[in-house]
Amino acid sequence: xxxxxxxxxxxxxxxxxxxxxxxxxxxxxxxxxxxxxxxxxxxxxxxxxxxxxxxxxxxxxxxxxxxxxxxxxxxxxxxxxxxxxxxxxxxxxxxxxxxxxxxxxxxxxxxxxxxxxxxxxxxxxxxxxxxxxxxxxxxxxxxxxxxxxxxxxxxxxxxxxxxxxxxxxxxxxxxxxxxxxxxxxxxxxxxxxxxxxxxxxxxxxxxxxxxxxxxxxxxxxxxxxxxxxxxxxxxxxxxxxxxxxxxxxxxxxxxxxxxxxxxxxxxxxxxxxxxxxxxxxxxxxxxxxxxxxxxxxxxxxxxxxxxxxxxxxxxxxxxxxxxxxxxxxxxxxxxxxxxxxxxxxxxxxxxxxxxxxxxxxxxxxxxxxxxxxxxxxxxxxxxxxxxxxxxxxxxxxxxxxxxxxxxxxxxxxxxxxxxxxx
Amino acid sequence: xxxxxxxxxxxxxxxxxxxxxxxxxxxxxxxxxxxxxxxxxxxxxxxxxxxxxxxxxxxxxxxxxxxxxxxxxxxxxxxxxxxxxxxxxxxxxxxxxxxxxxxxxxxxxxxxxxxxxxxxxxxxxxxxxxxxxxxxxxxxxxxxxxxxxxxxxxxxxxxxxxxxxxxxxxxxxxxxxxxxxxxxxxxxxxxxxxxxxxxxxxxxxxxxxxxxxxxxxxxxxxxxxxxxxxxxxxxxxxxxxxxxxx
Numbered sequence: 001x002x003x004x005x006x007x008x009x010x011x012x013x014x015x016x017x018x019x020x021x022x023x024x025x026x027x028x029x030x031x032x033x034x035x036x037x038x039x040x041x042x043x044x045x046x047x048x049x050x051x052x053x054x055x056x057x058x059x060x061x062x063x064x065x066x067x068x069x070x071x072x073x074x075x076x077x078x079x080x081x082x083x084x085x086x087x088x089x090x091x092x093x094x095x096x097x098x099x100x101x102x103x104x105x106x107x108x109x110x111x112x113x114x115x116x117x118x119x120x121x122x123x124x125x126x127x128x129x130x131x132x133x134x135x136x137x138x139x140x141x142x143x144x145x146x147x148x149x150x151x152x153x154x155x156x157x158x159x160x161x162x163x164x165x166x167x168x169x170x171x172x173x174x175x176x177x178x179x180x181x182x183x184x185x186x187x188x189x190x191x192x193x194x195x196x197x198x199x200x201x202x203x204x205x206x207x208x209x210x211x212x213x214x215x216x217x218x219x220x221x222x223x224x225x226x227x228x229x230x231x232x233x234x235x236x237x238x239x240x241x242x243x244x245x246x247x248x249x250x251x252x253x254x255x256x257x258x259x260x261x262x263x264x265x266x267x268x269x270x271x272x273x274x275x276x277x278x279x280x281x282x283x284x285x286x287x288x289x290x291x292x293x294x295x296x297x298x299x300x301x302x303x304x305x306x307x308x309x310x311x312x313x314x315x316x317x318x319x320x321x322x323x324x325x326x327x328x329x330x331x332x333x334x335x336x337x338x339x340x341x342x343x344x345x346x347x348x349x350x351x352x353x354x355x356x357x358x359x360x361x362x363x364x365x366x367x368x369x370x371x372x373x374x375x376x377x378x379x380x381x382x383x384x385x386x387x388x389x390x391x392x393x394x395x396x397x398x399x400x401x402x403x404x405x406x407x408x409x410x411x412x413x414x415x416x417x418x419x420x421x422x
Numbered sequence: 423x424x425x426x427x428x429x430x431x432x433x434x435x436x437x438x439x440x441x442x443x444x445x446x447x448x449x450x451x452x453x454x455x456x457x458x459x460x461x462x463x464x465x466x467x468x469x470x471x472x473x474x475x476x477x478x479x480x481x482x483x484x485x486x487x488x489x490x491x492x493x494x495x496x497x498x499x500x501x502x503x504x505x506x507x508x509x510x511x512x513x514x515x516x517x518x519x520x521x522x523x524x525x526x527x528x529x530x531x532x533x534x535x536x537x538x539x540x541x542x543x544x545x546x547x548x549x550x551x552x553x554x555x556x557x558x559x560x561x562x563x564x565x566x567x568x569x570x571x572x573x574x575x576x577x578x579x580x581x582x583x584x585x586x587x588x589x590x591x592x593x594x595x596x597x598x599x600x601x602x603x604x605x606x607x608x609x610x611x612x613x614x615x616x617x618x619x620x621x622x623x624x625x626x627x628x629x630x631x632x633x634x635x636x637x638x639x640x641x642x643x644x645x646x647x648x649x650x651x652x653x654x655x656x657x658x659x660x661x662x663x664x665x666x667x668x
Contacts, residue, residue, distance in 0.1 A: 172597070377522070381589065386518060
């Protein structure tokens, strides 16, 4: 127990630093991916995207980020095996943060599209299986997480496909697409609003101390969704036709979709915050849990609010200071995405990610969004997509898991050598 | 000491973010440039080459070879531009591209489009090369034929310009109807050009005995080629239908 008592505050400080940098990286890089579709389709400006992201990333991290955080924190490793040497878990979690951060940097230099989620999961599995013992890893849980990485893009793609088809049927197929868009689009908002508030209420709010029954959640969610829908109606009622032509007035319809994309961008940011902030603060929460309880593992405590807060602030800082430049790059490149296809893709991706967050599954927001975009493409909604990206994603998986694992094993032994055991 | 640490941390963060910034995000790779706009650009050039034939033939019929030479050179240049655009499109259509239309159909459409400026160039080459004189009796009918033969290319261009909307609406029935209506109209105009072609052919037959046999032979050919301009544009329209219907 000596190490924890002697170096406890130093270790915690280091973990906070690593965690904050990781959150910074998520903010600077990942958020840009999540919001890039909105910017790319010219629905919102970069400044607006950053403002939206700040508010909703933070809300997502704080309100709905607890479940995934606890998975990263204690869902991958079996803490029982470490009861006698808690410092190993502290080293491991710190090593994982450092490894994932390092790997993201290396990957960024070479321009590989790696996922923060995959890096951190690979890192945790790595240090636990090699540094501690193969049995320390809950392989069943890891299998579940890995399969969710396959399921989530497929699910988002299917959903985007269905949404695209329904938009075609109800809006572009209507006698007056402009009127139909105004009438039907807020209903899509109702579903998204309902789903997000349902996940938040049933899964997210425990750590704030709010205990809400399932029936109450149903009612509250419906009310929130209804308010969002009304907001949508109000937002759309202000849109007037700018041109009148005998042909389909697509210019006007796309302007409506552009307004809708402000809403989907909000939900995308919320979803991203709820899932990806855990990558940075999950390990930090684990370290904090051990140190604050004086070396006791498995003390049953929820992730403290200040850690979620720290993660939220880190993401916002990364985004505000550097994310806009990444977003600029993406925004100017995705010119082929129209507001209506961007709407379908973001709606599907946000829904999938939030559901995953509710199910405590850490998934890759970026890859989910790619799946959703491909779904829109399947519905013939995008002029040209490069399918090689799918291959790139597969390769990035194959490389990221062992790389994250290898680096974290290295750092684990390094910390062990510096601070010692016992 | 405290501020030093903050500055150090800030610098570290700065470097970290600079590196993150240098990434080429996944989405840059995912969204390929749409081939639709280049296809439209190619068709615009093709249509222009066809339209220019009208002014060119007017100059030929007026016997103004200076003007005809100038206009003909312009048409030849347009043909070259179209070839270059075609080459670029072919190079930027890798098999890994995932499009709402079949790649083969798109390339077939491009091929059909490219035959319009080629034909225009041939017309210029033949008439200029032989300094052809259109007999006085044929001039009004020739004007009519030229006028009707270049029209379909403009309609084809108009239809092709609807392709973006078609993709935006995800091939909604209304947009498909709109385009197929345009292509039907194109067919009607082409039919009209066909009638003009047979009229002038009959006219030429009635006076051919009075003309030089070799000249007559090539006059028939020019008439055929001018009429073909409408034909080729209709082929473009039909190829577009393949693209739409799946």
